[in-house]
Amino acid sequence: MGTFSIYNSMNIISSFPMSKVTSFKCGGLAKWFVCPDDLKDFESILKLHNGKKFYILGNGSNTLCPDDGYDGLVISTSNLKKIKKDGNIVVCECGVNLFALNDFLRENGLGGLEWSYGIPGTVGGATIMNSGAFEKDISEFVEKVEIFDDGKVIVLDKNEISFSYRKSSLKDFPIFRVWLKLFFSEKETIKELQDFYFEKRNSKQPLNYPSAGSIFKRGEDFFPAEIIDKLGLKGYKIGGAQISEKHSGFIINQGEATATDIMKLINLIEDTVFNKKNIKLEREIIIMK
Numbered sequence: 001m002g003t004f005s006i007y008n009s010m011n012i013i014s015s016f017p018m019s020k021v022t023s024f025k026c027g028g029l030a031k032w033f034v035c036p037d038d039l040k041d042f043e044s045i046l047k048l049h050n051g052k053k054f055y056i057l058g059n060g061s062n063t064l065c066p067d068d069g070y071d072g073l074v075i076s077t078s079n080l081k082k083i084k085k086d087g088n089i090v091v092c093e094c095g096v097n098l099f100a101l102n103d104f105l106r107e108n109g110l111g112g113l114e115w116s117y118g119i120p121g122t123v124g125g126a127t128i129m130n131s132g133a134f135e136k137d138i139s140e141f142v143e144k145v146e147i148f149d150d151g152k153v154i155v156l157d158k159n160e161i162s163f164s165y166r167k168s169s170l171k172d173f174p175i176f177r178v179w180l181k182l183f184f185s186e187k188e189t190i191k192e193l194q195d196f197y198f199e200k201r202n203s204k205q206p207l208n209y210p211s212a213g214s215i216f217k218r219g220e221d222f223f224p225a226e227i228i229d230k231l232g233l234k235g236y237k238i239g240g241a242q243i244s245e246k247h248s249g250f251i252i253n254q255g256e257a258t259a260t261d262i263m264k265l266i267n268l269i270e271d272t273v274f275n276k277k278n279i280k281l282e283r284e285i286i287i288m289k
């Protein structure tokens with residue numbers, strides 16, 4: 001790794017190990033890596049880097065970096081963490097972690113997002129992915145989103161954005177801030193709900209191993225985990241990667257998995273499900289390329 005300063009004296013790091021910033025804890029090196037300190041820096045980087053290859057990284061909890069690395073600039077939103085509220089509207093910078101957001105909402109008596117307690121992502125990543133759980137998703141709470149479009153920072157109203165299951169029309173736009181509309185609730189009720197959802201998550205998911213959550217999206221009439229189970233793939237291993245014994249929709253890193261092991265396992269699941277069930281699984285995780 002090496003560093004040099006550019007763009008308002010921010011440090012750009014060369015050859016940065018993506019295993020340090022992705023929840024799978026594996027993968028190769030990013031050619032360049034930067035963490036803007038505020039939205040102005042974020043905008044400057046995007047303008048100066050216009051037309052060149054970049055990847056915006058939130059918490060890396062839905063991202064796999066291949067072992068041969070990423071040949072571009074990774075812009076991490078880890079320093080963009082400001083939250084403020086105006087009544088029941090909360091404005092979050094894109095790098096706000098969903099745990100921190102849930103703490104803020106509980107402290108301020110704002111309910112609605114308790115189901116997201118335990119999703120290890122950022123508000124930016126969750127909005128792009130339309131993250132959800134327990135039959136709810138973040139789009140139900142989004143009022144406005146500030147994005148970077150064609151060299152300008154603009155604010156879109158919720159009516160100008162389309163969301164569907166783990167998808168949004170914002171996919172190709174850097175998100176700066178998100179306005180969320182919550183409802184007033186009692187702190188105790190919020191805490192009870194957060195604990196309830198966290199416990200439910202903990203009982204079903206292999207949270208003691210690195211993973212990226214569900215690898216595949218739910219189908220209209222099927223759950224990938226159920227099909228993977230029925231095909232006898234639960235527990236199957238390639239190198240250090242394993243289809244979780246606890247939740248067959250998850251691939252876990254048992255310690256020494258490479259991104260190649262994980263990719264091989266993903267391909268094996270896809271091929272087996274297609275050959276045996278004639279179902280084409282759709283990936284939920286994003287593979288950097």
Ligand SMILES: Cc1cc2nc3c(=O)[nH]c(=O)nc-3n(C[C@H](O)[C@H](O)[C@H](O)COP(=O)(O)OP(=O)(O)OC[C@H]3O[C@@H](n4cnc5c(N)ncnc54)[C@H](O)[C@@H]3O)c2cc1C
Pocket residue numbers: 023055056057058059060061062063077094095118119120121122123124125126127128129130131132133173174175176205207211212213214286
């Ligand atoms: C144990 C575990 C449990 C999980 N449970 C769930 C669950 O219940 N429901 C669910 O939906 N997901 C779940 N996930 C997946 C993941 O946590 C969510 O999708 C999360 O919201 C992704 O956020 P992130 O910041 O980590 O995204 P990243 O992995 O950093 O990025 C994901 C995508 O969003 C883009 N992105 C990130 N920030 C921005 C931004 N500011 N502007 C533009 N693009 C951006 C990235 O470029 C990439 O395309 C789980 C993951 C794990 C590891």
